Amino acid sequence: MNIKQRRATVRIYRHGLGDCHLVTLYGKEGATYRILIDCGVIIGTSDATKMMTDVLEDVRKESGDNIDLLVATHKHWDHLSGFMQAKNAFSKLNVSEVWMAWTEDPDDKQASELRKDNDEALAMLQSAAMRLQMDAPDIEHPLLELLGFFGASARITTQSALEAVRNKSSNVRYCDPEDKPHDLKSFGAKIYVLGPPRDEARLRNMNAPKTPGDKTTYKMALDAFNQYLTPAINEDESHLPFSRPYNIPTQVAQTVPFFQEHYWNQQDWRRIDDAWLDDATSLALQLDNVVNNTSLVLGIELNEGDVLLFAADAQVGNWLSWGDRKWTDQNGTEVTGPDLLHRTVFYKVGHHGSPNATGRECGIDLMVNLAIAVVPVDHEMALKRKWGDLPFKTLMDALDQATKTRGYTLRTDQPPSNISLSRGLRSDPLYFEIDF
Numbered sequence: 001m002n003i004k005q006r007r008a009t010v011r012i013y014r015h016g017l018g019d020c021h022l023v024t025l026y027g028k029e030g031a032t033y034r035i036l037i038d039c040g041v042i043i044g045t046s047d048a049t050k051m052m053t054d055v056l057e058d059v060r061k062e063s064g065d066n067i068d069l070l071v072a073t074h075k076h077w078d079h080l081s082g083f084m085q086a087k088n089a090f091s092k093l094n095v096s097e098v099w100m101a102w103t104e105d106p107d108d109k110q111a112s113e114l115r116k117d118n119d120e121a122l123a124m125l126q127s128a129a130m131r132l133q134m135d136a137p138d139i140e141h142p143l144l145e146l147l148g149f150f151g152a153s154a155r156i157t158t159q160s161a162l163e164a165v166r167n168k169s170s171n172v173r174y175c176d177p178e179d180k181p182h183d184l185k186s187f188g189a190k191i192y193v194l195g196p197p198r199d200e201a202r203l204r205n206m207n208a209p210k211t212p213g214d215k216t217t218y219k220m221a222l223d224a225f226n227q228y229l230t231p232a233i234n235e236d237e238s239h240l241p242f243s244r245p246y247n248i249p250t251q252v253a254q255t256v257p258f259f260q261e262h263y264w265n266q267q268d269w270r271r272i273d274d275a276w277l278d279d280a281t282s283l284a285l286q287l288d289n290v291v292n293n294t295s296l297v298l299g300i301e302l303n304e305g306d307v308l309l310f311a312a313d314a315q316v317g318n319w320l321s322w323g324d325r326k327w328t329d330q331n332g333t334e335v336t337g338p339d340l341l342h343r344t345v346f347y348k349v350g351h352h353g354s355p356n357a358t359g360r361e362c363g364i365d366l367m368v369n370l371a372i373a374v375v376p377v378d379h380e381m382a383l384k385r386k387w388g389d390l391p392f393k394t395l396m397d398a399l400d401q402a403t404k405t406r407g408y409t410l411r412t413d414q415p416p417s418n419i420s421l422s423r424g425l426r427s428d429p430l431y432f433e434i435d436f
Ligand SMILES: [Zn+2]
Pocket: 018, 019, 076, 078, 079, 313, 351, 352
């Protein structure tokens, strides 16, 4: 690609398990349009504050403190933490416009209902987590990992990070896929909103392994939780298996030789004191996925029709909904979702390379012009935080296959391949950078 004719540059930060991207569009006479999409890293990252400060200081330097468009894709810590952790650097950025998904619009009725459901589930899960930590202060449990997406502490929450973004500009747009594409004429670009979908069935379709999703799945889990676990948390005696005089608290049992011998050390498998948390854990997983599915998905169309696709952490229902998208531009030309996928040359891989966050038939198979796929991931951290074996190997193989003739597939946790460098990638310890 010829530097003189470049239309856009994408800088992908390599700061860990999380997303932060700076997109620069070029206009006439050196004019630039800067888009910052997300800025966060997973909870438990060592030196997160320093890391995110380095990232935002680099954004400041590169942009001259001027961001035209700041995008918060969805309400998860690994996408928003930097706005809190690097408060100082963030405060120095001038932001002209903020975009979020319609799901964050305080005046949207459907969004308010969705948020109410999510907040209720989160409140219950937090009390379950509190109970768990009271019983066993040092416990590592998947529920606690899953709740980490909602913030570092009671005061520094993902919600507060979102508010920090919202307060950055008086010009806040809540993006809806029904909206007309945003025409940046002087930069030869148009931005399309592909998701999140308005359709509830699609919005609730997360394809979680145990409960192939539809509208009822999440709700059913919530009901089960209410029925069985709320009484357990609230210690209503009529719901306890044994009356109170016969209860032995876990911490006491741990000091009794009989229990020590039969229920701890090699005998842990006998214990069922956390069994009630299994439902809570599956609900927490679904809550995380439902929030992932509210991801704001943007397609940035450049001159000559090439598309840069930023899928955030969209799950399968979000992907499926793009198949129905249709927009008509000022000239009466129709553009569809599949059409944008067909013209996608750059794909920011969804949800750190997890198995259910990239469409196959409704995604990669349609991206016949894909040149570059980038996976923001940190394999070791994903294992440590019990996200599983990310990035998913079958997906990586498909991406390699799709990109190998025109470009390459990159992981932010690995050094760049020779082929990527020979095909124009710029590599720095802090970021990768690609021109289009
Ligand atoms: Zn994420």
